[in-house]
Amino acid sequence: MAERTFYNEVLTDHNLHPDNKYHLKDPNLVKEGVNPSCGDDIVLQLNYKDGVIEDASFVGEGCAISQASADIMINLVLGKTKEEAMHLSDIFLRMIQGEASDDEIKELEEGAALQDISHMPARVKCAVLGWRTLNEMLKEASE
Amino acid sequence: MADYEFSKEEDKRIREDFPLLANRDIVYMDNAATTQKPVAVLDAWKRYYEQYNANPFRGVYGLSVDATEVYEDARKAVAGFIGADSYREIVFTRNASESINLVASSLCEHILKPGDEIIVSIAEHHSNFLPWLQAASKYGAGVVFFECEPDGEFKKEKLESLISEKTKLLAITHLSNVLGRINDVKGFADICHDRGVLISVDGAQSVPHIPVNVKELDVDFLQFSGHKMLAPMGIGVLYGKKELLDAMPPYMYGGEMIETVTREGATYAELPHKFEAGTVNVGGAAALAEAIRYYEKIGFEKIMARERALTKAAISRMKEIEGIEIIGSQDPEQHEGIITFLVDGVHPHDVAAIMDAEGVCVRAGHHCAQPLLQYLHDIREKKNAGGISTTRVSLAFYNTMEEVDKMAEALAKIRPEMGLG
Secondary structure (H helix, E strand, O other): OOOOOOOHHHHHHHHHHHEEEEEOOOOOEEEEEEOOOOOOEEEEEEEEOEEEEEEEEEEOOOOOOHHHHHHHHHHHHOOHHHHHHHHHHHHHHHHHHHOOHHHHHHOOOHHHHHHHHHHEEEEEEHHHHHHHHHHHHHHHHHH | OOOOOOOHHHHHHHHHOOOHHHHHOEEEEEEOOOOOOOOHHHHHHHHEEEEEEOOOOOOHHHHHHHHHHHHHHHHHHHHHHHOOOOOHHHHEEEOOOHHHHHHHHHHHHHHHOOOOOOEEEOOHHHHHOOHHHHHHHOOOOOEEEEOOOOOOOOHHHHHHHHOOOEEEEEEOOEEEEOOEOOOHHHHHHHHHHHHOOOEEEEEOOOOOEEEOHHHHHOOOOOEEEEOOOOOOOOOOOEEEHHHHHHHHHOOOOOOOOOEEOOOOOOOEEOHHHHOOOOOHHHHHHHHHHHHEEEEEEEHHHHHHHHHHHHHHHHHHHHHHOOOOOEEOOOHHHHHOEEEEEOOOOOOHHHHHHHHHHOOEEEEEOOHHHHHHHHHHHOOOOOOOOOOOOOEEEEOOOOOHHHHHHHHHHHHHHHHHHHOOO
């Protein structure tokens, strides 16, 4: 049985009132991420210049976990370099597997609200959808 | 049918028959996916392996003869349960999916020509859609969809208008795992047979919940799974009319299904062994026969009345909760224990996760019926957070009114918990 605290306020708030869910004007990187198990489908949009994420947004639909996670992620990576973003992404993915330290999780700020997902294997794909998509975009951008 | 309440003693006795329900502190309402198993069924499986196990059919020795007898007695129990003319019309498989694949592959090889058509209802589980699509494309035939009304009813007039000279077969479920409504299979069979069309019926959801008699329904094929009707996973049934099964080529080749084999080829065994290549699942068959005895002991009259009373109570409780929309018919009489619904503004996977946190097991997603969910989504005016996904409560006779209350209480917490009032 899942933890009762699972759908906490941080998560439901980002789901209902996302900060970053809109179409970016003239993004130079756009990528769709799909999680067939929940039917989550997001499109991540970036303004990425000289190795820095200058602006970012997402659109799409999905479960509360996928939507809140993508929204929190964008707050975290805005203005960050590719290396900084990849570093946070690495911590997030390890946190979801239950392998990140408390100090590392602190770096994720509100992203820490999703750490209990590690107890819910069926929902891991929802939580990592945004991060996985961002990872792929940044890797493709440097190729 | 009158509402029927099990007496307190009956309620208690039935609950005690199911070890999992005692071992786990949960409300299990995903019975359309698989049911829990009573002790008697588990014991029958164990008894076979402890007292009768040998490879059936092969041995000359007494133990193998005993194993054969256990297996063939199970086949006769199944034949009796669904009113088949002969045990030869009962083929054991792994599950309904395998049974459908067998018919789609073997029958279509026998009858399908380029330009022919197969009619498939829009409400089919992927298991009763993909095998037909595959067979049709293999032989240059087409698939035609039989669509339902928004309340889930399949109309006979619509079927009549779809049948043409090209139509060879109708594949339809007796009871949709999403809509929960009984389809008029007898009416469809009459229409099909008048026009020289065969009918194959997916009974995976009907056989566990209502009396199904293949003679009365006059269906040509019926498929169902043991695990959705109290038996273990890995045993399923195909019923087919003898003259059709006789004319169909084998589906799988190997041991047990031959008369004689030479360097050039083989002659095949009689029904039903022609379709049972390899060593069979005797323990599973014995357990399925025990599950049938369990159903017969309580009786479908009581089981149906009980499940309908639970369904009625569940729907009435759900309608009291703000933001809940029931899919298909709004009439509880049209839901055989299956209630698929939406919670306004909340993704079905979040609904199921929050209910799980309250100890209530329900299913979320597309229920292996994406074409139906897409169709229902397309004809709805108001779209939901989960796209085509929905959540489903599915009841069995061993569920209780107290569990229905717990389910409704968990459901009532969802929108507030998600910040929606």
